[in-house]
Amino acid sequence: MTTEPRRAVLGQNQYGKAETRVVRISRNGTTHHLKDLNVSVSLSGDMDDVHLTGSNANVLTTDATKNTVFAFAKEHGIASAEEFGMRLARHFVSSQESIRSARIRVEEYAWDRIGAPDADGARHSFVRAGRETRTAEIHHDGEGWEVVSGLEGLVVLNSTDSEFHGYVKDRYTTLPETRDRVLATEVNARWRYAGTGLDWDASYARAREHLLHAFAATYSYSLQQTLYAMGARVVEHLPEVEEIRLSLPNKHHFLVDLGPFGLKNDNEVYYAADRPYGLIEATVLRDGAEQRIPVHPARP
Amino acid sequence: MTTEPRRAVLGQNQYGKAETRVVRISRNGTTHHLKDLNVSVSLSGDMDDVHLTGSNANVLTTDATKNTVFAFAKEHGIASAEEFGMRLARHFVSSQESIRSARIRVEEYAWDRIGAPDADGARHSFVRAGRETRTAEIHHDGEGWEVVSGLEGLVVLNSTDSEFHGYVKDRYTTLPETRDRVLATEVNARWRYAGTGLDWDASYARAREHLLHAFAATYSYSLQQTLYAMGARVVEHLPEVEEIRLSLPNKHHFLVDLGPFGLKNDNEVYYAADRPYGLIEATVLRDGAEQRIPVHPARP
Amino acid sequence: MTTEPRRAVLGQNQYGKAETRVVRISRNGTTHHLKDLNVSVSLSGDMDDVHLTGSNANVLTTDATKNTVFAFAKEHGIASAEEFGMRLARHFVSSQESIRSARIRVEEYAWDRIGAPDADGARHSFVRAGRETRTAEIHHDGEGWEVVSGLEGLVVLNSTDSEFHGYVKDRYTTLPETRDRVLATEVNARWRYAGTGLDWDASYARAREHLLHAFAATYSYSLQQTLYAMGARVVEHLPEVEEIRLSLPNKHHFLVDLGPFGLKNDNEVYYAADRPYGLIEATVLRDGAEQRIPVHPARP
Amino acid sequence: MTTEPRRAVLGQNQYGKAETRVVRISRNGTTHHLKDLNVSVSLSGDMDDVHLTGSNANVLTTDATKNTVFAFAKEHGIASAEEFGMRLARHFVSSQESIRSARIRVEEYAWDRIGAPDADGARHSFVRAGRETRTAEIHHDGEGWEVVSGLEGLVVLNSTDSEFHGYVKDRYTTLPETRDRVLATEVNARWRYAGTGLDWDASYARAREHLLHAFAATYSYSLQQTLYAMGARVVEHLPEVEEIRLSLPNKHHFLVDLGPFGLKNDNEVYYAADRPYGLIEATVLRDGAEQRIPVHPARP
Incomplete structure (x- = not known):
């Protein structure tokens, strides 16, 4: 009896340059505006050869994708993370025959202005604002678009209006029930858009505001209920x-x-613990919508 | 004309206690053995009520899942990350009617012994070893099993035998071709097992060894080729x-x-850069196998 | 000839519990207030025995110092990081004969309120604010006090009004001179107070405001000049x-x-680099004051 | 009555380029050797002008200090972290009149070889080794030298032979005494050398070995005793x-x-806690030596 040797084949693959840190300054007279992004590019397509033989004939270098990020920031400006990501995705898919789809992931860091305008009315001083990071992930395959925006690291706390009781008691349950506890979490959210022709910054601001409002306004019997x-x-x-x-x-x-x-x-007095921590995750959809956001977020 | 109000519905959801840091010491006379794990539990099932009304009647607390990790470490010991994760998953799914599936993620930290046995032959001193973290992710739905093991953070470098040329040159390509470069990466790998009755530690050691060997032995024309x-x-x-x-x-x-x-x-002299970095990702399968490892790894 | 065997002796030493994470909630009717601190205690005194023989007769346990942090948060509240740290330091030095001096290091995390009061006028929802961490370090030896407050991680940027030229050109100088550059830094500051009977929170707010104002208002020829x-x-x-x-x-x-x-x-388009980075450090004193803040900050 | 306006003056100051990541490869036939360093330069001298007026006439740019690191790696090689740091310090102090003293801080990352030599006897594949970072800090003022070497992040654990009892019991003491506990720590050590003409790598290896041996061999009644x-x-x-x-x-x-x-x-079953943690710090000296290592280490 002979054993068939095992043969390996290539599956799903993608490549690109991650974490290009681009800062774009635009001037409106002496008033400056700032966009501060971390852009990751990920491309897929006819990449069998490079994996199997090392031939780079179909490979646009990751270095070139980085250069494209910088050049596009100049040529087209950065209207928003989403718009910028879409422009990059369209470029890679439409300009390289070997590239069939592109995924662009953007982190955006917020800045506030420091103080009032100076004597000349100039405004060009900034301080990093907020603890959360805005995210946008754009996928394009030459035809359809998927835009998933979100935020990470928005830490919130209710110092009352949270109870926890009525749960299953098994052999390993020792937690006492409570009618008044602190409820704190770090909001990590990703939402998928139905279309693409939007005022992305305004939509982001609204989503963030509704998340904060719902967290604050919900009298909670479980973190799942607050999440929903x-x-x-x-x-x-x-x-x-x-x-x-x-x-x-x-x-x-x-x-x-x-x-x-x-x-x-x-x-009155609480100990803020690090680990372990409960981790509650769920998708909420428009009735009739299809669930397409993957359970686990892309890295980076 | 009236607009139908939008209705929200619950989609995929899961919950549990993340990052329970359990250390198990076992004694063989004066020789001690150490298992050092970080265990995350994630459960799914009949959880509509807790999201929609806050009723916890179907909820096993995350605190109890943490307690179970500690209790099982005593009752059953920790033969391996995989075996321990499987035991936990089976317990949650089989003991709670409302829980239909469990995902257990384990990180394992390695320790070496310090020095030789002391005068009494005792061996109970250890030093943390290696830079990589071993991982295991077990999914169980009451019937089938999926076991994905892996490692993160294994940093390797070849100081020669790497070329990079022959790639696409578009308008944004400036990278010079090279016939001799340093190739370095951090290996992050996850592999899926066909079955479950294995010597998990031995299989892990073999996989790690083959990864190192293939990295070192491949004369490389691209990181994709080395990856494959x-x-x-x-x-x-x-x-x-x-x-x-x-x-x-x-x-x-x-x-x-x-x-x-x-x-x-x-x-001779290189600058080790942090960001941006190329990111090359792919799945390699046994010919005939189904690709089931998700593109992006679970967190935590 | 014989060689005198080398003998070791004990030098400066200190011990305590680091990073006790205490959160204090106080209620004014339905309006809640929050103090979120990370407290590290470090004690010195008659500790030769514990080092040389392992006798703990003079040792107040680090666990007890942690308990004291929690108990004092209840008994005395937390008026400010500085006041709380002073109370702890006085307690340890005055209540334990073997303890001659105490150093308390506090990090404080800021929270903003979410939204307007609800229907009942209640205010108990918060969101973590700002990126900087407030710090306070108190040293007390039973007689004198040293209070050093500060902040870490305040990131600021001027998009113009910064030049850099006229510097030394040695064999290794390649940097081109510039008449207009972005100047960005992360402000890490510690300032020492002349006395102790202060409105600490107000003083902190003023210091922070002056730091921001001076950064924004300085037309800069070097980061040293801006620092000064x-x-x-x-x-x-x-x-x-x-x-x-x-x-x-x-x-x-x-x-x-x-x-x-x-x-x-x-x-218009900048690359935000991580490493390497210039690091500019200096002390500025009131004319006639003594320099006592150590060059390098305490850890943690 | 009039108040004298407060006048500010400049105190201790220093500047330089932090965290230059230099990797030096040297070849002995087909066997390659690797030095992987993170070098931070900090210079002091006649720097009043740059702080007070922004004149850079005395300023060697931090960019040039970075270039010097790379150029010296080529010109002189990297025999050891200490030797390399000394060469840099001597250069800055001796070549620039305005610079009176230099402090060079080096982190070194260890690599092991992967596998056996290949068919040609070539050895040029490496894997990052160990969890600790070797450090060296060199200070030179044109005359004297101070060399402080060390390590950070060496994590060790004894699973027995540790007791803790006989300590002070105050009102806030609740910790139960124990006759058998796990003792684990992360060794962070800095040692000062008497002279400079040493085999630095051999001395480092000996120090590390003695630290490990003493940790393992000490039957401990307190972490202070083990430290000593x-x-x-x-x-x-x-x-x-x-x-x-x-x-x-x-x-x-x-x-x-x-x-x-x-x-x-x-x-048998332990919970590995993150925070808070005891922190034990002390200096041990040769009898007759002067204590000169600062209590808190330099950053970065």
């Missing part, structure tokens, strides 16, 4: 959004037992 | 592996231009 | 401050060469 | 070392209470 309220509010108020995926680590704030010191802790 | 050689070697040498997904950041080492100082850089 | 302007402004406007130590990484924004693509980069 | 044993062993066995500063976070491994699950935890 946040997602549903975005889906119901933004007609341009088809679905939203939320990943919410439960940033536990444990009530410290002060009994040994003869003190009563009346929901 | 690494993946194919694992698939061809490990009959238990169906597919492997590799994500290889190109850790660029740029030759420093010493010309301005009147010096010639004969492939 | 920032430090001098704090020293000159805050009579309570004796000296300030600034550590400013030059977050280089390099103008991208777009010439190869037939494009002119008129100070 | 480690430091004393280095001082007593390395005649070239004057003093050593150790900073040891107590990486707590807490025994998990399995009682609620009807299980007994016989020192």
